[in-house]
Amino acid sequence: MFDEKTLEMELAGRSLKVSTGKIARQSCGAIMIQYGDTVLLSTVNRSKEARKGVDFFPLTVDYIEKFYAAGKFPGGFNKRESRPSTDATLIARLIDRPIRPMFPEGFTYDVHIVNTVFSFDEKNTPDYLGIIASSLALSISDIPFLGPVAGVVVGYIDGEFVLNPTPEQLEKSLLDLSVAGTKEAVNMVEAGAKELDEETMLKAILFAHENIKKVCAFQEEFVKICGKEKITFEKEEVDPMISSFIEEHGHERLQQAVLTLGKKNREEAVDSLEEELLEAFVAKHYPEIPEEELPEEPILAFKKYYHDLMKTLVREAILYKKHRVDGRSTTEIRPLDAQINVLPIPHGSALFTRGETQSLATATLGTKEDEQLVDNLEKEYYKKFYLHYNFPPYSVGETGRMGAPGRRELGHGSLAERALRYVIPTEEEFPYTIRVVSDITESNGSSSQASICGGSLALMSAGVPIKEHVAGIAMGLIKEGEEFTVLTDIMGLEDHLGDMDFKVAGTKSGITALQMDIKITGITEEIMRIALSQAHVARQQILEVMNAAISSPADLKPNVPRIQQIMIPKDKIAILIGPAGKNIKGIIEETGSTIDITDDGKVSIFSKDADILEHTLRLVNNYVKDVELNEVYEGKVVGIQKFGAFMEILPGKEGLLHISEISKERVSNVEDVLKIGDVFKVKVISMENGKIALSKKKLDVEYKVAE
Numbered sequence: 001m002f003d004e005k006t007l008e009m010e011l012a013g014r015s016l017k018v019s020t021g022k023i024a025r026q027s028c029g030a031i032m033i034q035y036g037d038t039v040l041l042s043t044v045n046r047s048k049e050a051r052k053g054v055d056f057f058p059l060t061v062d063y064i065e066k067f068y069a070a071g072k073f074p075g076g077f078n079k080r081e082s083r084p085s086t087d088a089t090l091i092a093r094l095i096d097r098p099i100r101p102m103f104p105e106g107f108t109y110d111v112h113i114v115n116t117v118f119s120f121d122e123k124n125t126p127d128y129l130g131i132i133a134s135s136l137a138l139s140i141s142d143i144p145f146l147g148p149v150a151g152v153v154v155g156y157i158d159g160e161f162v163l164n165p166t167p168e169q170l171e172k173s174l175l176d177l178s179v180a181g182t183k184e185a186v187n188m189v190e191a192g193a194k195e196l197d198e199e200t201m202l203k204a205i206l207f208a209h210e211n212i213k214k215v216c217a218f219q220e221e222f223v224k225i226c227g228k229e230k231i232t233f234e235k236e237e238v239d240p241m242i243s244s245f246i247e248e249h250g251h252e253r254l255q256q257a258v259l260t261l262g263k264k265n266r267e268e269a270v271d272s273l274e275e276e277l278l279e280a281f282v283a284k285h286y287p288e289i290p291e292e293e294l295p296e297e298p299i300l301a302f303k304k305y306y307h308d309l310m311k312t313l314v315r316e317a318i319l320y321k322k323h324r325v326d327g328r329s330t331t332e333i334r335p336l337d338a339q340i341n342v343l344p345i346p347h348g349s350a351l352f353t354r355g356e357t358q359s360l361a362t363a364t365l366g367t368k369e370d371e372q373l374v375d376n377l378e379k380e381y382y383k384k385f386y387l388h389y390n391f392p393p394y395s396v397g398e399t400g401r402m403g404a405p406g407r408r409e410l411g412h413g414s415l416a417e418r419a420l421r422y423v424i425p426t427e428e429e430f431p432y433t434i435r436v437v438s439d440i441t442e443s444n445g446s447s448s449q450a451s452i453c454g455g456s457l458a459l460m461s462a463g464v465p466i467k468e469h470v471a472g473i474a475m476g477l478i479k480e481g482e483e484f485t486v487l488t489d490i491m492g493l494e495d496h497l498g499d500m501d502f503k504v505a506g507t508k509s510g511i512t513a514l515q516m517d518i519k520i521t522g523i524t525e526e527i528m529r530i531a532l533s534q535a536h537v538a539r540q541q542i543l544e545v546m547n548a549a550i551s552s553p554a555d556l557k558p559n560v561p562r563i564q565q566i567m568i569p570k571d572k573i574a575i576l577i578g579p580a581g582k583n584i585k586g587i588i589e590e591t592g593s594t595i596d597i598t599d600d601g602k603v604s605i606f607s608k609d610a611d612i613l614e615h616t617l618r619l620v621n622n623y624v625k626d627v628e629l630n631e632v633y634e635g636k637v638v639g640i641q642k643f644g645a646f647m648e649i650l651p652g653k654e655g656l657l658h659i660s661e662i663s664k665e666r667v668s669n670v671e672d673v674l675k676i677g678d679v680f681k682v683k684v685i686s687m688e689n690g691k692i693a694l695s696k697k698k699l700d701v702e703y704k705v706a707e
Helices: 086-102 127-140 198-226 240-257 263-285 296-321 407-421 447-462 492-497 525-549 570-577 579-591 610-624 697-706
Strands: 005-011 014-020 029-035 038-050 059-065 109-119 150-157 160-163 175-181 186-196 336-340 348-354 357-366 372-375 380-383 385-390 433-442 471-480 483-488 500-506 511-518 562-567 594-597 602-607 632-641 644-650 653-658 679-688 691-695
Touching: 005 198, 014 127, 014 198, 029 127, 038 127, 059 086, 086 109, 086 127, 086 175, 086 186, 086 407, 109 127, 127 150, 127 175, 127 198, 150 186, 150 198, 160 198, 175 198, 186 198, 186 407, 186 500, 198 511, 198 525, 240 263, 240 296, 263 296, 263 492, 296 471, 296 483, 296 492, 336 447, 336 525, 348 447, 348 525, 357 447, 385 407, 385 447, 407 433, 407 447, 407 500, 407 511, 433 447, 447 471, 447 500, 447 525, 471 492, 471 525, 483 525, 500 525, 562 610, 570 579, 570 594, 570 610, 579 594, 579 610, 602 610, 632 653, 644 679, 644 691, 653 679, 679 697, 691 697
Parallel strands: 059 109, 385 433, 653 691
Antiparallel strands: 005 014, 014 029, 029 038, 038 109, 150 160, 150 175, 175 186, 186 511, 336 348, 348 357, 357 433, 372 380, 471 483, 471 500, 500 511, 562 602, 594 602, 632 644, 632 679, 644 653, 679 691
């Protein structure tokens, strides 16, 4: 019934097995991949017809986690998987990025790749398996593909690179590096690092590539067994009528238009010229056809050629003349400005501007209750630091939908969060939950890197004791054949028309995050080395500007919740909480404070008022501290007998105030001088056999002597 084909190899001491022909047989290509006990299915399918007149490749990559894969139930009322989590969305992007550049130019069929995790063993993460399986599914299908591509993860532990480390190993690693590429070159990098130097980072990437080559060779072997013949497709040819018209009437004028200074002015100049040329073209070649009846294809072809010519002109100016459209040199950063405390109420705020890209960043400090719950296949945990990135349409002067963050916003926020994560103090050093928000108010490229700079400034403004600032810079690439130019601080047009977006973030001491995406099939070691070197120089320049604005953490603002932490014996935790939480709830209701108790006995108290904080601390201590001999306590009369009064001096702890210890004057009847509910100070005069004896008389005498 099944014509199943399988192949196996060893990777990092574990078996990597791929198979096809048994599951999802109606897809153009389907690969079941198993690594350890982690199993993932990748399917690829295409549309029957190519899209006409589009200037993009219609590729969709989905990544789906089934909770049953880890033996877990989904959360929520319906108890079924719904929209992808943030982590799942980021993994879908991770798979998409190295796959997208590997389709032939002019191929415009819709392609849909679906990666589904069916089993997860908590040791072998599915992200890089999705890259391998997607590549192999495409390679054995009839879809034209320039692969294979493979992905691996690299850790750096005790001075050694570790291939495909487990999550447990990554916790001890100075590096969490994902790399993808072909046998010839690297085409995707994603990394978080604890201030690694550029040379170590480059060595890690090259170590990854050596192993990528092996996995690519393994894929090629499998394709020989079961690969299908690729379909042929017609690449849209340029109409000579269109190209000759634009070259004759618009080449030199477009060359001048793209050099217009200022993003908006440049866009207006380029768009205005396009409109003028198109109008003249239509008047010449379609003079008798009404505008609403004009054929769509030549209009789309005209706009595509115009855009392609602009791309060529910009790239040639950079590559051969070292001339950028805004007049900068290839290593020059746009003008920088850094300001802090730009908003009156937020705990920390900053405005970071680089050219026409601007981030308004804020930092908010909160309690344990404000931690973010993350529930994925690997584990459920809480994040004490997180960053949110927002990109409203007004930042580029456009109209558009405002709503939940899309893949791009989640990806940019994740990169900025990763860059800052390694300078965030531990919970022991700074027990606050920290939320950073970057609102992009202007954008002309590198907004994620502006978010890193703005976020770092906002953290220091809020008083978070980060040891150093973190800055980010985006590097670009223009490459034709063997000729190439690496660009520092790319603007939006250079990102759009260039071949690489290589983002590098870090402190003065080293790299904390790195992300590389390319539009060509791969880049060489030389290009990466130059990009890292230029990024290092640029990062130091940006850090100087940031340190001029603020170089050490500010004092906490008055509206930041104050915190007190104490350690209590574990056997006192139940006493503090009380039956059904009665005691702790009572303290919270009385004071309005936030209290968190951990299993090891750490009690954290948060309040915006210092006096209330101290009062809350006293109430907590009353439950957990022991009664001590000769100590004075404020007690409350809770019972009266002929021989004296019982007083509660600490929650749940009572002592006897004997009739003879009430006053230095003789007391005949206790009820003549005391009543239930009276509150006054008493001294502990003896503790025998668990019984506590109190005295008001001795305290009164001592006070009188002291006077």
